[in-house]
Every structure is written in C-alpha cells, then in structure tokens.
Amino acid sequence: MTTTAAAPAPAPAGAPAPAVRRSGARTTAWIAVMAVVLAASVTLAVTIGSADLHPLDVWRSIGDHLGLSSSSLSQLRDGIVWELRLPRVLTAAAVGAALAVCGAVMQTLTRNPLADPYLLGLSSGASVGAVAVLILGIGWLGLPVAAFAGALLALLVTFALANRRGELAPTRTVLAGLAVSYLCSAATSFIIFWSATGDSYREILSWLLGSLGAASWTDAGIVWVAVVVVGAVLVSRARTLDAFAFGDSTASTLGINVNATRWTLLTLVALLTGAAVAVSGAIGFVGLMLPHAVRFVVGSGHRRVLPLAALTGASFMIWADTLARTLFDPRELPVGVVTAFLGAPAFAVLLRRRRVGR
C-alpha cells in the first residue's frame, strides 16, 4: 500500500449513512440458534453418564410418556431418562433461564452492573431457611418450601428497610439488600457453627454452593411455570425497562411511572429468583455475567436481551450441571463451583475483546 496525500473523498450529500446495526434480523437468528442449542443440550445432557443412552432414547422416552409413541425402550433405560436425568436437566434449564433473566432486570432496575438476582438478600434468606431444615430438623416443612419462605422473608425486610415514602430508590434498595444479606449470612453461620456435625457439613455446603442433585419433576414444573409466566410479563415490559437506561428522572419524563414499575418488577423478579433458589440453592455467576455477555452480542434492548438471556442461561446451566455430576463421578461438585470456574474465564475473554459496562 502506498501512502499518498489524497484524502478520502468526502461523502456526497445524501449518501447513505454508515450502516446502523440492523438488530432485528440478527437477534432473531441468535434466538433461533440458541433455541436449537438448548434442545440439543437437553437431549445430549440426558444421555451423558453411566448407562449408554442414545439421543434417540431420550425422545423415545419423552414420546412414550406423553403418549405420542410406544417404543420398546427398556424399563431401566426409560427410568434413567424419565425419572433420573430429565427432571434434573429440565430443572437446570429453568433455573439457568430464571437467573439470567432476573439478573438482567435487576441490573436495569438498580442501574448497577454488579447487580445479580440475589441482590435483595434472597439467597442468604433462602440459606437460613434451608439450613434450618437441614440442621435443626424442621423437616416437616421440606427444604424448598423453607428456602422459599426464607427468601421471601428476606425480601420483605429489604423492602421495609429500603422503602421511603413509598419509593424504592436504587441505591437505598441495594444497601438494604446488603444489610439483610449480611444478617442472614451471620444467622446461617451461627446455626452451622452451633449445631452442624461432621456429615451434615458437606450436605449444607453443597446446598449453599448450589446443587441440582435433588431435582424432581415438581421442581422442574415450579421453576418452568415461574420462568415462563414472569418472563412473559418482563418481555411485555421491555420498552419500559429500556427507558431506565438514563436513570429515573429521564424514565419519568418518557412517561414511565418509575416507582410503581420498580415495585412491581422487583417483586416479580424476587419471586422468580426465590423459586429458583428454593430448588437449587444459590448458584452464582449466571445471573451476574450472562446478561452482560448477551448485551455484548445484541445490544441492550430488553426485547432482545431477555429472551436470549433466558435461552443462553438455560443451556449454560445444563452443561454446568452435567459437568458437576460427571467430572468426578461418583462424587458431585456443587454446580455453583462449576458455573464460576466456567463462567469467569469465558467472561474475562469477552471483557478483553469487547467493551463492557463503562
């Protein structure tokens, strides 16, 4: 290439401006791709593990149980697919989707890129409930119910602390959540320190770090219904969420009832997070990082971000959980450890290559 003094010719008047990202088509393509990835992930993840399953076995079993087919799948294989693996994989998918969506909305409503679904004290509240069941033997409640109750209680206290003349100011809300989190963590530590014995330590630790080992069809059902219903409401409010980009005051001048929106959407997000925490414990990273990763790719419009975050979160969680149960078979890792090990480096790479959250 030679260097000449010729400056680039100025664009003639009326020339088309540089291409603006045509996000619509690109987003649709991404959503289609991630939906296929999710279907493939469910199928493959179910086949992985002891017992040699073929991907088709998975669909045969599903078909049989839905009454769509009657195949000659052996009872053992069918049992592994339908009773053992499928509920776990589907729960993982729903939990991953829920956390990613909740994280994205939480980051928007608090205008804090570090916000995650557990921001309002939910995970530590759930932990108190769970530990109370595991150690103090308040077993009649059942762990998920106790965890959900703990999360809800933490949420109420956070709201009560943050509420000022009916307003939930973002910073106040974050700080109130922090206070509640620390209090609940202290309570959890106290109970463990006081009464845990050798064996229960590992069980507790595994729950605290997140585990899908006990997932049942009921769990899958609860989180799926929650994520579909809450997710649909949130997507329907996508433009409202977009309007928060420049803060409360700008949102207000764009016609948003900032306060009512924040109360409603934070409550919805908290309930969805509570459902996820109740069945899986607190799984870190997914809700914090995945929304950022998705925004790198499709920008920050919520109509694009929320569906894509849900699909990506679901697939991500399926594979994290699959690794958690197979990596050191027969021992299981807490899935929260895997999400952090997988996610943090992947995110670091993205961070180096693209610009994020200035």
Added chain:
Amino acid sequence: MTVLDTPVVRPLLASDAPPLEVADVSWSADGRLIVDGIRLSVAPGTMTGLLGPNGSGKSSLLRTVAGTYRPDGGRVLLGGSDLGAMRRRDRARRVAVVEQESTTDVPLQVLDVVLLGRTPHRAAASDEALALASLETVGMRDLAGRDWHTLSGGERQRVHLARAITQQPELLLLDEPTNHLDIHYQLALLTFVRSLGVTTLAALHDLNLAAAYCDQVVVLAGGRVAAAGAPSDVLVPDVVRSVFGVDADVHLHPRTGRPVLTFSPL
C-alpha cells in the same frame, strides 16, 4: 434508503403550538421551599430562558413543570390542560425534557438512545426513520451506529436533543442545553431549537446566549421570580447586580440590536 425528506416534527406553526402557563407553582424538598410560588407564561411557539445563579431553583422548576416532581401547590397548564392531572404517559407525549449530563452505564448505540423518545408513543414501523431524521437535524446522522460511550459531551447533548425531538413534543424543557458544547454548537443548537416552533422553556447559564436567542427571559433568585420580560428589559445592570452580585455593562449587538453584557466584579 433515504429519510432526508421525512418530516421530523409535525409541522408546528406558532399558531397551533400551545402556550405554557405556570401558575403559583411551589415545590419543597425536606421541608425547604426550593420553588416558591412561581408564576410565568410562555407564548405559543416561543422560547423563554430561565436564568439565575446556582441554586436559584431553575432545575427544580423545570422538573416540577415536567412532572418529575409533584408540586406542593399551583398548576402547570399547557394549552389550557393541567399537566399535573394527566397520566404520565399522556404528559410524555406532549412534553419532552433534555436534562443536564444524563448518561448511562448500559452499552447503547446512538440510534437506540434516540429511539427512547418513542417510549410514550405506540410503537410504529416509522419510528426508526423518524429517529434517523431527528439525528439528521442535529447533524449526527452519520453517528447513528456509534457506541454512546465513544461520544463527546457535546455529541451526547445533541443526541439527547434528537431524542427529545423524536418524542414529538408540544413543549420542550431544556436544562442547560448548551453545557459542553463548543461555541459553534451552542449557537447551532439554540438556532435550531427556535426554528422548531415548539414552545420552549430552557434553563441557561450564559446571559448573553439568553439575550441573543430568547423571546423572553425569567430571572430566578431564591426560588422566586426576580424579573421577567424581554431580554432588553430584564438584562439591565440593576437586575444583574442584585441577582448575580456582579457589575454589568450592557451594549447593543451591532447586527442584531440585542443586548450584549460584559461583567466585572463588584
């Protein structure tokens, strides 16, 4: 695709732009009266400059007029209808606000920001063309695909103005719109705002810009109106001395005949 000939703002003739009437509006924060019974009016399609020292209540008054703050007393009427009694969304279809130094952590393209102006309106296929045309009018069409965070302060301000235009308002509220702008864009922006024919209330720091571009100026001090009227009537040494605490000499602009002020300490 060419959008250059798309009409940006519905053609607003001064005759069909509504007048703004601020009637005895007060607003207080934590028991302190910040806006103290302010009464002013802006004639249809004209620009009024809101002047006053720091802390005199300019921004608070703008926010009260915008409905961001709920006034303790008084009413704001646009074309006879009470803005305070309207639903937020209906109000946002009629009033657009450009605030001071409003920014975001979220990764956004310029076009995304401008499209926010359509939030109070029903989504339509023409929204993007409208947003691009608004960008064209503030001279930023070529930057539509740029990352917001790579823009200079002045460019950001122009993008916000484009967003406000995209909102298709009848009343434009501007809080220090010329902050961060170089002299060229200060003049360009105010010339442009005037040419829109939208009823405009703008808080300004620069008395000379106000003198050059406003049809009327309102000087605030301590949350009250200290003086109001045509720039040549209001921007006189007495007023400037008592409100801003500086001495002023008033000259006449050789070409426009509008007042030009030079200042010296008391």
